Amino acid sequence: MRIRRPEPHTLAGAYALDALDGPDRARFERHAARCQECTREVTGLREATARLAAAAAVPPPAALKDALRAETARTRQLPPLTRPRPAAPRPSARRLGVRRLGMRRLALALGGAAAVAAVTVWVTASLVPPAGPPSASQEIAKVLTAPDAVKLTAQVRTGGTATIVMSHHDRMLVFAAAGLRRLPAAQHYELWLIEPGRDRAAGRLPAPSHGMTGCRGRPALRRPARPDRGTRRNPPTHHADDPRTDPLAPVPGGACSGRVGIPGHRQHLIGGPQRRAADQDRLRG
Amino acid sequence: MSPPRSPWSGARAGPDHADLAALLARVAVGDQAAFDAMYDRVAAPVFGTVRNVVRDPGLTEEVTQEVFVEVWRAASRFDARKGSPMAWVATIAHRRAVDRVRSEQPSADRDRRAASPMIAYDDVAETVEDNLDRERVRRCLGSLTDLQREAVTLAYYGGYTYRQVAGLLGVPAGTVSTRMRDGLIRLRDCLGAGR
Numbered sequence: 001m002r003i004r005r006p007e008p009h010t011l012a013g014a015y016a017l018d019a020l021d022g023p024d025r026a027r028f029e030r031h032a033a034r035c036q037e038c039t040r041e042v043t044g045l046r047e048a049t050a051r052l053a054a055a056a057a058v059p060p061p062a063a064l065k066d067a068l069r070a071e072t073a074r075t076r077q078l079p080p081l082t083r084p085r086p087a088a089p090r091p092s093a094r095r096l097g098v099r100r101l102g103m104r105r106l107a108l109a110l111g112g113a114a115a116v117a118a119v120t121v122w123v124t125a126s127l128v129p130p131a132g133p134p135s136a137s138q139e140i141a142k143v144l145t146a147p148d149a150v151k152l153t154a155q156v157r158t159g160g161t162a163t164i165v166m167s168h169h170d171r172m173l174v175f176a177a178a179g180l181r182r183l184p185a186a187q188h189y190e191l192w193l194i195e196p197g198r199d200r201a202a203g204r205l206p207a208p209s210h211g212m213t214g215c216r217g218r219p220a221l222r223r224p225a226r227p228d229r230g231t232r233r234n235p236p237t238h239h240a241d242d243p244r245t246d247p248l249a250p251v252p253g254g255a256c257s258g259r260v261g262i263p264g265h266r267q268h269l270i271g272g273p274q275r276r277a278a279d280q281d282r283l284r285g
Numbered sequence: 286m287s288p289p290r291s292p293w294s295g296a297r298a299g300p301d302h303a304d305l306a307a308l309l310a311r312v313a314v315g316d317q318a319a320f321d322a323m324y325d326r327v328a329a330p331v332f333g334t335v336r337n338v339v340r341d342p343g344l345t346e347e348v349t350q351e352v353f354v355e356v357w358r359a360a361s362r363f364d365a366r367k368g369s370p371m372a373w374v375a376t377i378a379h380r381r382a383v384d385r386v387r388s389e390q391p392s393a394d395r396d397r398r399a400a401s402p403m404i405a406y407d408d409v410a411e412t413v414e415d416n417l418d419r420e421r422v423r424r425c426l427g428s429l430t431d432l433q434r435e436a437v438t439l440a441y442y443g444g445y446t447y448r449q450v451a452g453l454l455g456v457p458a459g460t461v462s463t464r465m466r467d468g469l470i471r472l473r474d475c476l477g478a479g480r
Contacts, residue, residue: 010459013466014447018383019440021448045466046372048473050330052441053375055422058333060349065324068350069317072357077315080361146477151417163417 012038016045305370306363313361320357327371328353331378338382338444348385352378383444425475433468436461 008031014020015028032038146167153163160180305326311319331352336345355377363373426434432454439450447465451458 010463010466011447013437013464013469014440014462016469017437017440017447017465018380019445019447019450019462019465021387021446024446043368043372044473045469046368046376048469048476049379049441050369050372050375051418051422051472051476052437053330053334053379054371055419056333056337056442057329057418058336059329060332061346064332064346064349065321065328068324068353069321071350071354072317072320075354075358077313077357078359078361080313149477165417 008032009035009038009041012041013045016042016049306365309356309360309363309370309373312357313363323356324353327374330371330375334375334378335382337442338379339386344385348382349378352381355381379441386444387446421476425472428475429468429471430464432456432460433464433471436464437468437472440465 008028011020011024011028015025015032020028028038032042146169148169149165149167151163151165153161165174305323308319308323308326312323328349332345332349335348335352336342339345339348352374356374359377363370367373368376426438429437435454436447436450439445439453440447445453447461448458450465451461454461
């Protein structure tokens with residue numbers, strides 16, 4: 001069936017963007033009611049527009065939530081649709097399915113947490129101007145857009161937040177921080193990957209209070225088989241790879257070159273105080 | 286076994302579909318606490334999206350409130366087979382914002398004509414450091430052709446119809462609808478947002 005107007009199927013994008021006005025929208029919906037492929041496509045495209053919404057996030061005024069509570073209290077809810085659909089799973093089964101999915105995600109998140117607990121941020125001072133490694137923008141983009149990307153956030157002890165996005169599949173992670181305490185001009189934040197016997201610098205933040213760095217953290221992304229005894233007994237400050245004595249080789253893969261500064265003071269910024277072994281233990285979960 | 290006390294918390298990057306779906310299922314049976322928790326998770330994307338389209342602060346709050354009352358009313362109609370909970374909520378929010386603006390066309394048109402095609406994209410780019418979601422979206426928008434990106438952002442962030450976008454860009458409407466579609470497909474693939 002041919003229509004002189006744009007082929008309805010090509011309007012799937014405009015429909016998902018709510019860029020069809022009344023008559024166009026109605027026409028597309030009539031078409032989509034008979035076109036499973038269109039419906040499937042719109043569903044997929046709406047996942048993309050939802051990300052556009054997430055990117056536009058702005059916190060609403062707090063008063064809105066209270067006003068809403070009063071509003072929902074006097075608003076009757078719609079009952080579920082009960083169209084008979086023999087082949088479809090029943091509502092209760094749907095919920096079970098959702099819950100099962102939830103458990104899988106949770107396991108993934110815990111696995112991620114266990115692996116990333118071994119990431120620590122140190123402050124080091126450097127006489128080297130913070131030129132940093134060559135742009136790893138491509139690598140960063142790859143991790144940020146990886147389908148299996150896991151995002152973890154933590155409060156930084158001295159202020160600010162740290163975020164890690166990592167992909168187990170690509171064995172890479174991106175570290176980003178915002179709102180960190182500002183440092184004197186000669187100092188910068190440096191990211192360290194802490195693991196048994198091989199603590200190593202994993203790049204530094206480009207700006208004194210925020211920034212993003214990526215690195216290929218093959219060992220750090222491996223799920224630890226058991227608690228990290230070696231490092232627990234051997235706090236990172238006493239480690240053989242101490243940047244004060246031992247220039248670090250670039251990490252294989254090159255995304256994060258372990259550029260070594262001359263440390264002024266070093267501080268354990270995320271997680272328990274490093275002198276308390278119990279906390280370290282938990283940290284490595 | 287005590288739960289590991291890691292300073293890190295988080296989950297799969299992007300909106301956590303399973304948790305939100307579970308919350309919506311409880312909202313559907315009138316659970317106010319679940320509604321509050323759901324609100325905390327999606328209020329900022331909803332409010333930001335509505336604000337982008339309607340612009341007026343008072344109207345933004347009004348439409349945002351309508352969106353959440355609708356989510357409360359219709360929570361039982363959410364169907365995980367038809368997309369993620371975030372997409373469901375964002376669709377309600379965007380649709381309602383756009384419909385509101387179009388019903389008040391004459392004045393809104395005037396106000397919004399001032400918005401240059403790149404504003405929405407620049408807004409996204411500006412806050413890169415604060416928000417990884419933004420960063421992912423910004424990078425992916427950057428991978429579209431100029432026409433794809435302008436068509437998508439003018440429609441989504443500006444609330445324009447594809448015919449209006451065609452007028453703004455001086456491009457045939459058929460071309461705009463095609464670019465919207467292949468731009469969104471590319472965006473979806475880049476964001477790993479498809480299923």
